[in-house]
Amino acid sequence: MTQSVVVQVGQCGNQVGCRFWDLALREHAHVNKKGLYDEALSSFFRNVDSRESDGAAHVVGGRIQHLKARAVLVDMEEGVVNEILQGPLREMFDSTQLLTDVSGSGNNWAVGHMTYGSAYREQIVDKLRKAAEHCDCLQCFFLIHSMGGGTGSGLGTKVLSLLEEEFPEVCRIVTSIYPSAEDDVITSPYNSVLAMRELTEHADCVLPVENQSLADIVDKIKHMSHSGKPGSAIRRDSTLISGQGGLSGPEKPFDAMNNIVANLFLNITSSARFEGSLNMDLNEIAMNLVPFPRLHYLVPSLTPLYTLADVSVPTRRLDQMFSDAFNKDHQLIRADPKHSLYLACALMVRGNVQISDVRRNIERLKPSLPFVSWNQEGWKTGLCSVPPVGHSHALLALANNTCVKLTFTELRERFFKLYKKKAHLHHYLHVDGMEQSFFSEAISSVSSLIEEYQHLDATKGTLMLDAPRLRIAR
CATH class of the missing domain: 1.10.287 (Helix Hairpins)
Known part of the structure; x- marks a missing residue:
């Protein structure tokens, strides 16, 4: 069984990462009723319970205990990491996984990349090596960071270059949160452009996510929930409204937006965490979707984004899920790939969906999706049998599409x-x-x-x- 390590850098990276660990635990507890440490859990968690010879981990209060996340948490401010350590997920991390400072990067890429990158280089490498040593077969590093601030953009991309230096053969998939035009950090365009050069040079795949797109999605869902239409009440286990994910204190404005990104992350890792009739190896994402080394920015779209009260899912609704994945309202960046050119596309499907359903929908949608002439059959499909909690099925589409240029x-x-x-x-x-x-x-x-x-x-x-x-x- 392969394992992957999640590297969370900066405030946003750690908030999203924390939400992912909470949701992942819920999924595993939902499937793994006996709470035994198994291969599915070992992909992103390690068992540190030495008291039981069979390596069992008990479900207590809905959570599987005695597990440590395969993660490294880095932030040059203590706030968010301290919140995590005071919240319900505090047992998931120990001091060897954490690196914090107190002063922050002042929304300055150079401070994060140059100053902290130099000062903490050896400690970061040491923590990455320790995380890798706990893996029997290290398959992938996932880096989560934002582009607009100083630590996420500067130190985040420094960590990315260190990963390439120390583990050149291990796949590096980056989830990057891009600032909106109205971002309150005045220097965010500098930070983002400086970070983008590093992403282009050192990542294998980048999943760009725009804050403005997330805000638009949250507003649409809230509008639907208040529309008064029958069957439009949003459930507690929806993507939007499902708790704060291990953070203490009152709910913050960005919680719902972070939740969507965490669900993106949940779905891209599902085939590594659960069985499926056609599981997609994480290395296959870059192998199949990146025809040119620099053009490795993959547009993510997620469906469903919420669970409506009417839960019956006939074939029409299943087909609608595939249509939604190519609708601009479900893209996590503000773009319409149907009006641009596809280089390749991956469909990562979860739940009780047959390969025939996938093939039928690909054939149905292909005429409206302009693919590059030399890769007309550039589809990659993954089927994971375990759906997200509260859903019958879900779909993550990753499109290598020229629409990212906008x-x-x-x-x-x-x-x-x-x-x-x-x-x-x-x-x-x-x-x-x-x-x-x-x-x-x-x-x-x-x-x-x-x-x-x-x-x-x-x-x-x-x-x-x-x-x-x-x-x-x-």
């Missing part, structure tokens, strides 16, 4: 608005090791990425020759 183009525009005025630049250039060339190289990297997507878009509906393919694959 997110990157808007980010570049916000970057130039600041950079043309040299606004706040001195805060970065005063950091040891930081030079202005980092900015020009980072924006050049993003612009090159946008051009490569535009070049592919221009081939829509035509046969693509080998020469341009080689240009992109440099």
Whole structure:
């Protein structure tokens, strides 16, 4: 059985990660009624209960006990990690998995990447190695971080480069939360562009998620729940409303948004955690969905996003789930892939769904989905038999689609608005090791990425020759 390690960096990364561990425990407790430590649990949890020779872990209060998450938690402020350690998941982590400071990165990529990256390099590597040593067969590192602040963007991408350096053969899948245009961090365009160069260079796959898209989804669901229509009451076990996930204190505005990202994470790891008739190996995601090394940004969409009171699920509703996965309202970035070009697409299905159902829906949807000419059959399918708690089935679609260029183009525009005025630049250039060339190289990297997507878009509906393919694959 393979294992994976989750690396949570910064406030957002740790909040989302904490929510994932809570939901994952619920799923395993729901399936594993006897609470025995088994292969499914070992994929993301390790058993530290030495008191029982059979390695049993008991379900107490709905949770399987004596487990430690295969995780490394990093933040340069103590707040969120301290909340986790005071909450119901405090037994899941020990001091060897945690690294905190008190002063934070001041919303400055350079402080996170250069200052803290240098100061804590050895400690970070040590914690990553310890986490890896607890795995019999390490398959993947998952990194969760945000792009707008200083620690998530700066130290998060430093950790990513350390993972490549220390474990070059282990797959690196990154979930990156992109700021909205109205982000309250004025320097977020700088931080995001500087981080993007690192993501492009050092990640195997990046799942971009936009804060604005999450906020729009939460607003739509809340509107539906207050519409007064019969059968539109949202359940407690929906994606949106299902507790805070191990954090103490009153509910915060971002809890519902973090919850959606945690469910994305829950579904992408499901085939590694449970059995299925057609399980998708995590390494297969990059292998099948990334035809060019730099173009590894995969647009995620999730369905269902909520559980309505009418729970009967006839075939029509199953087919609707597949249609929803390609609807812009279910994308976790603000984009419409149907109007852009698909390079490849993965469907990760959970629950009692047959391969014939998947094939039927792919054939039904294919005419409306423009695929690149040299990869018309570029579909990857995974079937996991265990649905999320409270659902009969669920679907995560990961699309390698040129529509991501819109997110990157808007980010570049916000970057130039600041950079043309040299606004706040001195805060970065005063950091040891930081030079202005980092900015020009980072924006050049993003612009090159946008051009490569535009070049592919221009081939829509035509046969693509080998020469341009080689240009992109440099």
